[in-house]
Amino acid sequence: MTEPRWTPYAVLVAIALLAALPSMTSSNYVVGIAISGLIFLAAAASLNLVYGYAGQLSFAQLGFWGVGGYCAAIAVVDLGQSFWFGIAFAGVVNLLLSAVIGIVITRTTRHAFVVVTLTFALLAGLIARDWVGVTRGPLGIPGLPPPSLMGFVFDTSARFYYIALAFSLIALAFLYVLKTSRIGLILKAVKQNDPLVESQGIAPGPYKLAAFVIASVITGMAGGIYAFNLKVIDPSFLDFYYMQTFLIIVIIGGAGSFWAVVLAGAAMVVLPEALRFSNELRMVIYGVVLVAVMMFMPRGVSGWLEDRRIAALRKALR
Amino acid sequence: MTAILSVADVSKAFSGVHAVQGTSFEVEAGSITGLIGPNGSGKSTTIDCISGFQTLDAGRVLLGERDITGQRPAEIAKAGMIRTFQNVRVYDSYSLLDNLLVAGEAFRDLNWFDALARTPRYRRVRDAAEDRARGLIDLVGLTRLSDAPATVLSYGQKKLLAFAAAMMAKPRLIVLDEPVAGVNPTRVNEVADILRKANATGISFLIVEHNVEFINSLCHKVIVLEQGRKLTEGTPAQIRNDPRVLEAYLGIARPAAAEAEAS
Ligand SMILES: Nc1ncnc2c1ncn2[C@@H]1O[C@H](COP(=O)(O)OP(=O)(O)OP(=O)(O)O)[C@@H](O)[C@H]1O
Ligand SMILES: [Mg+2]
Numbered sequence: 001m002t003e004p005r006w007t008p009y010a011v012l013v014a015i016a017l018l019a020a021l022p023s024m025t026s027s028n029y030v031v032g033i034a035i036s037g038l039i040f041l042a043a044a045a046s047l048n049l050v051y052g053y054a055g056q057l058s059f060a061q062l063g064f065w066g067v068g069g070y071c072a073a074i075a076v077v078d079l080g081q082s083f084w085f086g087i088a089f090a091g092v093v094n095l096l097l098s099a100v101i102g103i104v105i106t107r108t109t110r111h112a113f114v115v116v117t118l119t120f121a122l123l124a125g126l127i128a129r130d131w132v133g134v135t136r137g138p139l140g141i142p143g144l145p146p147p148s149l150m151g152f153v154f155d156t157s158a159r160f161y162y163i164a165l166a167f168s169l170i171a172l173a174f175l176y177v178l179k180t181s182r183i184g185l186i187l188k189a190v191k192q193n194d195p196l197v198e199s200q201g202i203a204p205g206p207y208k209l210a211a212f213v214i215a216s217v218i219t220g221m222a223g224g225i226y227a228f229n230l231k232v233i234d235p236s237f238l239d240f241y242y243m244q245t246f247l248i249i250v251i252i253g254g255a256g257s258f259w260a261v262v263l264a265g266a267a268m269v270v271l272p273e274a275l276r277f278s279n280e281l282r283m284v285i286y287g288v289v290l291v292a293v294m295m296f297m298p299r300g301v302s303g304w305l306e307d308r309r310i311a312a313l314r315k316a317l318r
Numbered sequence: 319m320t321a322i323l324s325v326a327d328v329s330k331a332f333s334g335v336h337a338v339q340g341t342s343f344e345v346e347a348g349s350i351t352g353l354i355g356p357n358g359s360g361k362s363t364t365i366d367c368i369s370g371f372q373t374l375d376a377g378r379v380l381l382g383e384r385d386i387t388g389q390r391p392a393e394i395a396k397a398g399m400i401r402t403f404q405n406v407r408v409y410d411s412y413s414l415l416d417n418l419l420v421a422g423e424a425f426r427d428l429n430w431f432d433a434l435a436r437t438p439r440y441r442r443v444r445d446a447a448e449d450r451a452r453g454l455i456d457l458v459g460l461t462r463l464s465d466a467p468a469t470v471l472s473y474g475q476k477k478l479l480a481f482a483a484a485m486m487a488k489p490r491l492i493v494l495d496e497p498v499a500g501v502n503p504t505r506v507n508e509v510a511d512i513l514r515k516a517n518a519t520g521i522s523f524l525i526v527e528h529n530v531e532f533i534n535s536l537c538h539k540v541i542v543l544e545q546g547r548k549l550t551e552g553t554p555a556q557i558r559n560d561p562r563v564l565e566a567y568l569g570i571a572r573p574a575a576a577e578a579e580a581s
Contacts, residue, residue: 182425182433182444189409189420196407199369200421200487201395210430306411306467313470317463 003259018165022158031157035229037269038161038168043222043242044249044265045175045258046215052255053184054211055191056110060101060117061219062243063124064094068220069227069237070128073141083147087224094220098213106208125238140234147228160229167225171218172262178214179258187211188256252293254300264301321380322347322491322522323399328367328377330360337363339546340377345491347382350513350523352533352554355543356567361526362404364543365495369401370394381491396423398490402483402497404526406476410469414460414479417468418451419444421483454482457512459505474501481509485516492516493524498532510536534558542566 018038022031043065050058071093072086081089105116128135135141146155147163154160178184190197190204197204227233245268253264271286297304323345330338338360345351353361366372368379370391378387386394395401409417419425425447432440455464458478463471468479477497484492498506510532517523527533533540534554542549542557544566550557557563 177434177436181436182419182428182440183430185412185416185420186426189412192409192411193407195371195391195403196409197420198391199371199395199401199403199407200426200483201392201400201423202420202426203390203392310467310469313466317466317470 015169022161028157031161033269033273035157035161035164037265038164039222039226039229040245040249040269041262041265042168042171043219044246045172045261046218047246048250048255048258048261049175049178049211050215052250052257052261053179053187053191054208056106056208056212057114058117058212058215059114059121059243061215061246062121062238062240064098064216064219065223065242066124066128066238067097068094068223069233070135071220072224073144073227073233074134076144077141083228084149087221090220090224091217094216095213098216102209102212106205106212121238121243125235128235128238138235140232142232144228144231144233164225164229167221171222176258183207183210191256248290252290252300254302257300257302260300260302320347321345322382323368323524324380325368326378328364328379329375330363330367330372331375336546338367341543341546341548343541343548343551345522345524346539348517348520348522349538350517350525350536352537352540353524353526353543354533354540355549359543360546361543362495365401365493365526369399369493395487399493400484400487400489401493402480402495404495406473406480408468408471408476408479411467413467414455414464415448415451417479418454418483418486419447421486422447422451423487451486454485458482459508474505477501478509489521491522491524495526496528497525498527498529506532
């Protein structure tokens with residue numbers, strides 16, 4: 001689907017507003033939500049690359065998120081490295097890990113893919129709990145220090161916010177370039193019709209693998225940043241809640257649509273908070289909204305819009 | 319004459335069903351060759367075997383001089399043979415233009431750096447591919463729909479799109495599985511013309527089709543399959559007058575139009 005002509009302006013306005021957010025509010029609470037939202041969005045957009053573009057439902061994202069978080073924490077606390085080194089370390093470890101896993105599983109069927117990635121995510125949770133020598137088990141690693149850069153310490157929420165914002169924007173920009181390139185075109189072709197892609201001289205394997213690896217690197221780095229936002233990492237970092245959040249953003253927005261997933265990410269962060277006026281009903285209403293969207297728009301908002309467009313086109317062609 | 323495709327003693331069975339049994343034939347370079355036979359005689363399975371979509375139980379396949387037996391579909395396509403599918407395949411959510419861009423060989427073979435960095439080379443290749451794609455869409459008469467998603471096309475229109483996509487890759491040999499099944503009868507002659515023109519530029523064709531007129535008007539040579547075996551081969555005139563061919567078809571012939579309706 002082609003994007004509206006005013007998209008670049010909307011993006012500029014959004015970036016300007018996001019950049020000004022900490023100066024518009026003094027509430028650490030609001031800034032804190034914005035930080036989580038930005039980091040979740042980068043992770044969800046990566047999941048969209050694997051699931052929405054390459055068509056592979058990967059639960060491994062949760063595992064990569066956790067590996068990234070632990071790698072960053074261990075690099076700083078145990079190896080005495082900087083936060084920035086820790087994030088890069090998280091990216092590199094995930095690159096290697098996902099390449100090994102990816103080479104094996106991008107050749108399997110879609111069902112096997114789901115099972116293997118799910119197993120990996122569960123295994124990562126188990127390791128976080130039981131490999132006490134490295135992860136410190138259920139106690140986790142507390143007291144993660146604030147990042148600093150050339151003497152500037154990111155020790156308040158408002159300061160840390162800019163790390164999350166910069167990371168999220170870079171990750172989204174990269175994914176956008178990827179999506180609009182020939183590689184994105186072929187990835188989505190693979191999802192639509194694998195045999196046709198092969199018959200046209202394109203081996204789908206490298207494309208699926210690339211999507212898997214790129215998504216894992218971004219998710220791992222996002223996890224690393226998120227751990228330092230929490231200032232502590234323990235096995236609850238691998239709670240299914242995170243996977244669920246990424247999945248909901250992708251599914252509500254519409255798998256395979258870049259902007260719809262970005263907007264859904266924003267909505268899914270704001271919605272639960274906007275519903276706080278009634279604390280008891282909050283999660284109930286949230287749930288009802290989710291179920292309603294899934295019932296009436298099973299392919300997400302973008303899928304729904306596309307169906308409408310196609311229906312209109314069909315009518316015009318009659 | 320040299321052969322662009324040589325199929326030697328190819329066999330394929332599916333759990334007891336001998337779909338193809340020791341079939342041999344050649345497609346001469348520069349020719350249009352027909353592959354016909356009753357339903358279930360193994361035509362599509364033969365195409366799957368030579369294009370790498372099925373592994374062979376026995377036999378050898380050469381594309382020109384090159385042995386492509388057992389190679390992956392993508393390798394065979396890159397080597398210069400593009401096939402289409404009987405149950406038409408297109409990228410439903412892509413516009414016709416994007417359908418052809420994916421199919422194009424120049425665009426496909428760009429390296430990843432050019433694609434991501436959007437180098438001048440990338441833009442040049444993309445623009446050229448787009449021009450070529452628009453030309454092919456015009457050629458098969460779908461200009462009006464070039465920016466519509468392929469899912470709005472009728473079955474026959476999708477067949478035309480799939481044919482254009484095969485041309486887009488600039489192969490040496492195009493293998494078509496029922497290219498005009500479901501295509502509007504007024505359009506069938508146009509397709510035959512396009513095929514002839516493409517053939518004049520040096521592309522060879524192997525065509526499976528139930529439309530007898532289409533086959534007779536186009537093909538230099540026709541191969542007849544029956545129950546996975548080659549029954550005979552010859553010019554369209556020879557085939558038309560061969561009593562064995564008539565016998566093979568008797569009672570089981572099914573008009574192409576009815577088949578399109580069914581799918
Ligand atoms: N994947 C498969 N599994 C099992 N049997 C198959 C498979 N593909 C084809 N067959 C069988 O092999 C035989 C040949 O089928 P094929 O599709 O090659 O025939 P065809 O000549 O293309 O027929 P049609 O004119 O109907 O397209 C048939 O008996 C068919 O049922
Ligand atoms: Mg067939």
